[in-house]
Amino acid sequence: MTDKSIIILSLMVFHSSFINGKTCRRQLVEEWHPQPSSYVVNWTLTENICLDFYRDCWFLGVNTKIDTSGNQAVPQICPLQIQLGDILVISSEPSLQFPEINLMNVSETSFVGCVQNTTTEDQLLFGCRLKGMHTVNSKWLSVGTHYFITVMASGPSPCPLGLRLNVTVKQQFCQESLSSEFCSGHGKCLSEVWSKTYSCHCQPPFSGKYCQELDACSFKPCKNNGSCINKRENWDEQAYECVCHPPFTGKNCSEIIGQCQPHVCFHGNCSNITSNSFICECDEQFSGKKCIYIHPYTQVTLILSMYFKLNVKYFLYY
Numbered sequence: 001m002t003d004k005s006i007i008i009l010s011l012m013v014f015h016s017s018f019i020n021g022k023t024c025r026r027q028l029v030e031e032w033h034p035q036p037s038s039y040v041v042n043w044t045l046t047e048n049i050c051l052d053f054y055r056d057c058w059f060l061g062v063n064t065k066i067d068t069s070g071n072q073a074v075p076q077i078c079p080l081q082i083q084l085g086d087i088l089v090i091s092s093e094p095s096l097q098f099p100e101i102n103l104m105n106v107s108e109t110s111f112v113g114c115v116q117n118t119t120t121e122d123q124l125l126f127g128c129r130l131k132g133m134h135t136v137n138s139k140w141l142s143v144g145t146h147y148f149i150t151v152m153a154s155g156p157s158p159c160p161l162g163l164r165l166n167v168t169v170k171q172q173f174c175q176e177s178l179s180s181e182f183c184s185g186h187g188k189c190l191s192e193v194w195s196k197t198y199s200c201h202c203q204p205p206f207s208g209k210y211c212q213e214l215d216a217c218s219f220k221p222c223k224n225n226g227s228c229i230n231k232r233e234n235w236d237e238q239a240y241e242c243v244c245h246p247p248f249t250g251k252n253c254s255e256i257i258g259q260c261q262p263h264v265c266f267h268g269n270c271s272n273i274t275s276n277s278f279i280c281e282c283d284e285q286f287s288g289k290k291c292i293y294i295h296p297y298t299q300v301t302l303i304l305s306m307y308f309k310l311n312v313k314y315f316l317y318y
């Protein structure tokens, strides 16, 4: 097991990353849920605020970039990853309801710098100031990453204290058509935390975008070290081709080039398969293309009996 897989495994166990004393729940891999979910984000400074030198509050991840821009790290509400169609509710705490605050959809640059350039009315998430629970209109939650910062009618914004949110909305590519089964029923529709979409992770021997193809090579049909090539035809166990090393030939590289000659199969029977290939059917205890080899267990028995005889001699000698 590699170091990376150990780290990933332990992350799977803890399901979260620990940042500066605050924990952002972060499932490394999420499975698509067919019914939309609701997420309530508490718009508060007292919980779920994370801060680290990776810009997006990830403790560990393939995609984490160190902020090289020299910007001072600004805290943020734990970033959210949701599915297209999920419901996002912002819940404000009473102390924040007093000043007239609202949420504004901004660009990544504005989010990183926490800058409230000008309050553009049409980019405000809610029609009135934040009070209690507000459901975010789905128009703000299209596929992609969205940045919401806190704006105030007057005075400085509390955004630099951490009142800003990064929401990534993902769609799935797990169904061939709207009515078809997810991953053709042969896999899971998953998204890693760093990927932008949900896609099929197939159970072997299935493969393909929707797990609709059978990977015939996973059955290892090519004998005698022949290489296997998938022919990628749907639902066909025979959809492979073997590339054989001489003297092997045949669909599965299990035949030998040539025809039966007397005694060609040392301990077995010979049968001609085609005009240019034959196969040896070995007697029990023998194996190999020409039935020359004794099975390992037979060898072990032979060696053991020899060893035993030697020992007996040894004892007799003394």
Ligand SMILES: *[C@@H]1O[C@H](CO)[C@@H](O)[C@H](O)[C@H]1NC(C)=O
Binding pocket: 040, 041, 042, 047, 048
């Ligand atoms: C939001 O706050 C409520 C009440 O304080 C709490 O019960 C809930 O767990 C919080 N939700 C999250 C996502 O932290």
Ligand SMILES: *[C@@H]1O[C@H](CO)[C@@H](O)[C@H](O)[C@H]1NC(C)=O
Binding pocket: 055, 056, 057, 079, 081, 108, 111, 112, 145, 166, 167, 168, 193
């Ligand atoms: C926002 O979150 C997405 C996905 O989680 C991430 O790729 C992106 O880097 C984050 N943006 C910032 C500015 O941290």
Ligand SMILES: *[C@@H]1O[C@H](CO)[C@@H](O)[C@H](O)[C@H]1NC(C)=O
Binding pocket: 105, 106, 107, 108, 123, 139, 140
């Ligand atoms: C939200 O802001 C981004 C960046 O400024 C912009 O591209 C996007 O169109 C805005 N979303 C909506 C629904 O206006």
Ligand SMILES: *[C@@H]1O[C@H](CO)[C@@H](O)[C@H](O)[C@H]1NC(C)=O
Binding pocket: 109, 110, 115, 117, 118
């Ligand atoms: C602020 O607004 C000005 C004028 O609209 C624009 O040129 C500038 O790029 C904006 N800055 C940011 C950080 O959005």
Ligand SMILES: *[C@@H]1O[C@H](CO)[C@@H](O)[C@H](O)[C@H]1NC(C)=O
Binding pocket: 219, 220, 221, 250, 251, 252, 254
């Ligand atoms: C090749 O192997 C498959 C199973 O792996 C078997 O079903 C098939 O009959 C074999 N074909 C030949 C020509 O030996």
Ligand SMILES: *[C@@H]1O[C@H](CO)[C@@H](O)[C@H](O)[C@H]1NC(C)=O
Binding pocket: 225, 227
């Ligand atoms: C099997 O084939 C591979 C490459 O095709 C080769 O590297 C390997 O040595 C072969 N093994 C045997 C036992 O012939």
Ligand SMILES: *[C@@H]1O[C@H](CO)[C@@H](O)[C@H](O)[C@H]1NC(C)=O
Binding pocket: 259, 260, 261, 270, 271, 272
């Ligand atoms: C196989 O073919 C060879 C050469 O054509 C022939 O001599 C032999 O009798 C055949 N053996 C069997 C078992 O059919």
Ligand SMILES: *[C@@H]1O[C@H](CO)[C@@H](O)[C@H](O)[C@H]1NC(C)=O
Binding pocket: 268, 269, 281, 282, 283, 284
């Ligand atoms: C070989 O042929 C003989 C005689 O037909 C038969 O008794 C024996 O079972 C065969 N051996 C194998 C391994 O097929």
